[in-house]
Amino acid sequence: MHQIKDERKMKTFPFDRSSKIGTAIGNLASDSFTFNFAESLFTAWERQANSLLTDEALTEIAQGGIPDLRRVCFDLYSTFLKPADTYSAVQFISILKQLETLDSIEAKRLIQNPVTKHVLVNNPLLKVVLLYWKPGTFSNVHGHPAGGCVFKVLKGRLREKRYTPDAAQRLISFSTLQSGGIAYIDDDMAHHAVGNPYSASAISLHVYTPGRK
Numbered sequence: 628m629h630q631i632k633d634e635r636k637m638k639t640f641p642f643d644r645s646s647k648i649g650t651a652i653g654n655l656a657s658d659s660f661t662f663n664f665a666e667s668l669f670t671a672w673e674r675q676a677n678s679l680l681t682d683e684a685l686t687e688i689a690q691g692g693i694p695d696l697r698r699v700c701f702d703l704y705s706t707f708l709k710p711a712d713t714y715s716a717v718q719f720i721s722i723l724k725q726l727e728t729l730d731s732i733e734a735k736r737l738i739q740n741p742v743t744k745h746v747l748v749n750n751p752l753l754k755v756v757l758l759y760w761k762p763g764t765f766s767n768v769h770g771h772p773a774g775g776c777v778f779k780v781l782k783g784r785l786r787e788k789r790y791t792p793d794a795a796q797r798l799i800s801f802s803t804l805q806s807g808g809i810a811y812i813d814d815d816m817a818h819h820a821v822g823n824p825y826s827a828s829a830i831s832l833h834v835y836t837p838g839r840k
Contacts (some may be wrong), residue, residue: 707752728782738830755835759830768818772839776832781832788820789819
């Protein structure tokens with residue numbers, strides 16, 4: 628399992644959602660015996676994280692197709708526990724700073740996965756997306772209203788270009804984010820495009836919030 632720095636290592640248990648254990652974790656109908664059995668196998672945060680992630684992400688993690696980022700997703704969602712009328716992706720920066728970059732084995736598995744975009748979490752408060760950037764790929768110019776977006780490079784390098792947030796979309800700056808680099812943006816700052824103009828592959832984690840309850 629991919630670790631947050633200074634976190635205790637915790638056991639994980641690969642599961643199949645079609646199994647009794649997977650059914651219990653997925654909050655689907657299950658008898659009390661199955662539920663109690665699952666309770667004994669998973670820590671409290673793992674049970675909550677498993678219910679937080681998308682079915683597709685859980686399947687990919689169980690099959691080894693993507694890194695196990697359940698812990699960081701759980702920690703990101705936990706930032707909403709503090710009552711507030713509005714939220715911002717700025718609140719995720721401290722969590723992402725603790726997230727270690729991917730090792731060569733994790734990166735290789737993700738690069739070999741034919742899917743390049745993995746939506747890990749998608750709910751009214753939080754969206755978390757893991758992206759693999761092939762050399763030469765770039766996003767379109769786009770904005771991030773209200774709560775904004777923060778992203779971290781987990782492997783390789785990415786280029787970010789920032790544009791005026793209007794119809795003219797005039798280029799105002801560009802920067803290179805190395806592995807471990809973090810950037811935040813919202814529409815009050817600029818629109819942007821992100822991509823990989825380099826010869827090596829890159830991987831990044833993007834986190835969004837709509838900025839309201």
